[in-house]
Every structure is written in C-alpha cells, then in structure tokens.
Amino acid sequence: MRGSRTTPQAHDFPSVTAPRLGCVRELDEAVATCRACPRLVAWREEAARVKRRAFRDWEYWARPVPGFGPPDAPLAIIGLAPAAHGGNRTGRIFTGDPSGDVLYAALYDLGLASRPVAAHRDDGMKLYGVRITVPVHCAPPDNRPTTAERDTCRPWLARELELLRPTLRAIVVLGGFAWQALLPALTATGWRVSRPRPAFGHGARAQLTDARSERVLHLIGGYHPSQRNVSTRTLTPAMLRDVLHRGADIAGVAVCRPPA
Ligand code: SF4
Numbered sequence: 001m002r003g004s005r006t007t008p009q010a011h012d013f014p015s016v017t018a019p020r021l022g023c024v025r026e027l028d029e030a031v032a033t034c035r036a037c038p039r040l041v042a043w044r045e046e047a048a049r050v051k052r053r054a055f056r057d058w059e060y061w062a063r064p065v066p067g068f069g070p071p072d073a074p075l076a077i078i079g080l081a082p083a084a085h086g087g088n089r090t091g092r093i094f095t096g097d098p099s100g101d102v103l104y105a106a107l108y109d110l111g112l113a114s115r116p117v118a119a120h121r122d123d124g125m126k127l128y129g130v131r132i133t134v135p136v137h138c139a140p141p142d143n144r145p146t147t148a149e150r151d152t153c154r155p156w157l158a159r160e161l162e163l164l165r166p167t168l169r170a171i172v173v174l175g176g177f178a179w180q181a182l183l184p185a186l187t188a189t190g191w192r193v194s195r196p197r198p199a200f201g202h203g204a205r206a207q208l209t210d211a212r213s214e215r216v217l218h219l220i221g222g223y224h225p226s227q228r229n230v231s232t233r234t235l236t237p238a239m240l241r242d243v244l245h246r247g248a249d250i251a252g253v254a255v256c257r258p259p260a
Contacts, residue, residue, distance in 0.1 A: 018155035024071035031066045040138035047084035061091030069131030074251035078178045081136035088139040092121040102225040111256035129253035135181035170251040175224030176200040
C-alpha cells in the first residue's frame with residue numbers, strides 16, 4: 001500500500017480511505033482494518049471473546065468482513081451484515097451461519113458456487129460470476145445496525161460498486177435493509193435512481209441508467225435468507241433460487257437448471 005494509505009487514522013475510515021483504493025483486493029484489505037463504528041467494534045470483539053459454546057475452539061475473525069467473489073463479477077448479491085458467530089467468526093461473508101447455509105446451497109444448485117456448504121474462509125469455496133457483499137461490514141447486535149452505522153459504512157460499498165462497474169450488470173438485493181442501503185450508494189457512484197424510488201419486494205425489479213455511458217444496471221429484490229424467513233417459509237429454497245437465477249440470466253452468467 002502506498003504512503004497515505006499505510007497509516008490511516010480512524011477518522012479517515014472509510015470516507016477518505018475508500019475512494020482512494022484502486023482495486024477490489026486493496027478494498028478488501030482496507031475494509032478489514034476499519035474501526036469507524038465504536039458500538040460495532042465493541043460488539044464484534046465481545047462476541048469473539050465470549051464465543052458460542054459450539055465454537056469455543058475457534059479463534060474468531062472479529063474484524064470487518066469484506067465482500068467475497070471475483071472482482072470482475074457481472075452479478076452481485078447484497079446482504080445485510082455479518083452474523084456475530086458466522087462471518088464474524090469465520091472471516092467470510094455468509095459463511096458459518098444458517099443464512100449462509102441457505103444462500104450457498106442455492107448458489108451451488110445453480111452452478112454459481114463450487115461447494116454446497118461454506119464452512120470457513122479456507123474451505124476452497126469459489127464463486128463463478130458472482131460477488132457477495134454487504135452494506136455494513138461488522139456484525140451488529142441483534143443483526144440491526146443503526147442508520148448512522150449504515151451511512152458510515154456506505155463509502156466502502158460505494159467504492160466496491162465503482163470497482164465492479166466495468167462488468168456489473170445486475171444485483172440481487174436480499175432484504176429491505178439492503179435495498180434501502182444500496183440505492184444511495186448507487187446514486188453516489190453515478191447511477192440514476194428513478195423518483196419515486198423503486199420499492200423493495202420479493203421479485204421487485206428496477207433498472208438504473210448510468211449517466212456517463214448509458215449502461216443499464218438491473219436490481220432484483222429478494223427476501224433475506226434469515227432464519228426467521230426460512231423457518232416461516234416466507235422464503236423457500238426454490239424462491240431464493242428463482243431470484244438468483246433471474247439475476248444471473250440478466251447478468252449473462254451461465255447457470256445450471258435449478259432442481260425441481
Ligand atoms: S460497519 Fe463499516 S464503517 Fe463501521 S466499523 Fe465496520 S467496516 Fe467500519
């Protein structure tokens with residue numbers, strides 16, 4: 001890393017630091033060092049100290065969890081935030097928690113992931129044409145970041161979207177929180193969002209245009225694969241596969257036929 005990026009101060013993160021980063025790898029490294037939100041820093045580290053009984057032998061990641069997937073992905077998936085004993089433990093997004101089990105199984109069924117289960121960051125998982133990221137990179141208490149924390153974290157997401165822009169064609173947005181967090185990040189990176197803003201829903205669609213190149217970016221809404229949504233069958237595996245399949249089709253990413 002170059003001069004001014006090597007010794008960033010806490011107040012530089014992420015609003016000053018993120019726009020300077022030149023590639024997704026640099027962004028991922030910088031995200032993982034962020035301490036801009038005192039409540040979330042305390043929570044992620046407390047979760048790592050106390051641990052869950054089943055994971056008492058783990059050394060938790062206990063840092064911000066970067067996005068995962070190729071930097072030239074045509075399709076992005078946006079979630080909410082890492083889970084305290086999931087991504088905050090394993091160091092990879094949606095990895096090691098029930099939501100991730102559902103998401104990676106669906107991606108595997110569609111041929112977009114190399115393995116059906118994501119266990120830890122060194123398990124060999126690969127994503128094909130898809131990058132997963134979140135608007136809040138630290139685990140929040142009760143899975144509920146504040147609006148101030150969401151807004152503080154936005155420059156990381158905005159820069160990631162800018163870096164993905166050359167190949168990005170579609171985004172599957174998992175949950176209303178992600179939808180609300182994503183729209184201003186897209187606006188900040190030059191995409192035109194219609195007024196009134198498109199509303200979130202499972203299967204909702206929106207098209208954004210790029211003022212500079214007249215390109216189109218497609219958004220597809222889907223319910224978040226939270227334990228609650230899955231256990232109440234608000235979201236079934238087939239429903240999740242369907243929105244991911246639609247996103248991949250629009251993005252031009254080859255998929256397998258989803259199982260019946
Ligand atoms: S939530 Fe985002 S801005 Fe806040 S400390 Fe974590 S990485 Fe930094």
